[in-house]
Amino acid sequence: xxxxxxxxxxxxxxxxxxxxxxxxxxxxxxxxxxxxxxxxxxxxxxxxxxxxxxxxxxxxxxxxxxxxxxxxxxxxxxxxxxxxxxxxxxxxxxxxxxxxxxxxxxxxxxxxxxxxxxxxxxxxxxxxxxxxxxxxxxxxxxxxxxxxxxxxxxxxxxxxxxxxxxxxxxxxxxxxxxxxxxxxxxx
Numbered sequence: 001x002x003x004x005x006x007x008x009x010x011x012x013x014x015x016x017x018x019x020x021x022x023x024x025x026x027x028x029x030x031x032x033x034x035x036x037x038x039x040x041x042x043x044x045x046x047x048x049x050x051x052x053x054x055x056x057x058x059x060x061x062x063x064x065x066x067x068x069x070x071x072x073x074x075x076x077x078x079x080x081x082x083x084x085x086x087x088x089x090x091x092x093x094x095x096x097x098x099x100x101x102x103x104x105x106x107x108x109x110x111x112x113x114x115x116x117x118x119x120x121x122x123x124x125x126x127x128x129x130x131x132x133x134x135x136x137x138x139x140x141x142x143x144x145x146x147x148x149x150x151x152x153x154x155x156x157x158x159x160x161x162x163x164x165x166x167x168x169x170x171x172x173x174x175x176x177x178x179x180x181x182x183x184x185x186x187x
Contacts, residue, residue, distance in 0.1 A: 007139025015147035040106025056127025073182035
């Protein structure tokens with residue numbers, strides 16, 4: 001349960017102000033159909049994060065050793081710095097045609113937006129750290145939903161209510177703690 005909780009908390013905080021959260025707001029404003037958008041976010045996230053957690057666990061199994069654990073620790077440190085940099089999204093990037101319907105448009109847009117995103121890379125690192133693909137994928141998906149469902153319903157209002165700087169600092173601190181724990185295992 002600690003793995004699910006850590007994964008949930010880390011991704012929920014990391015997702016605040018992330019480009020996929022901004023994408024959720026744009027899709028909600030454009031389509032005004034919250035439930036298909038939420039279903040699309042869930043479908044895209046569970047597949048993307050399950051693959052990312054599996055990749056992290058698989059790579060760590062192949063490269064299990066001191067140097068790989070050092071790379072994971074450095075990755076957590078890099079994520080702590082990266083999370084402090086605010087994301088932005090172009091309106092053109094989110095303006096995919098609704099030709100395939102709200103659900104499919106959202107699923108495809110979210111899946112593509114998550115590729116190489118902070119939360120996907122964090123999921124790879126969590127998969128490498130914990131070797132528990134299902135638990136990491138469940139936790140990171142819950143974290144994405146915690147951050148994005150309110151964004152779908154509240155849209156731009158949520159951006160005014162939550163102090164983004166504080167959320168980014170909290171997420172950075174969590175990444176620093178994970179880095180410290182990974183470094184401690186090296187010693």
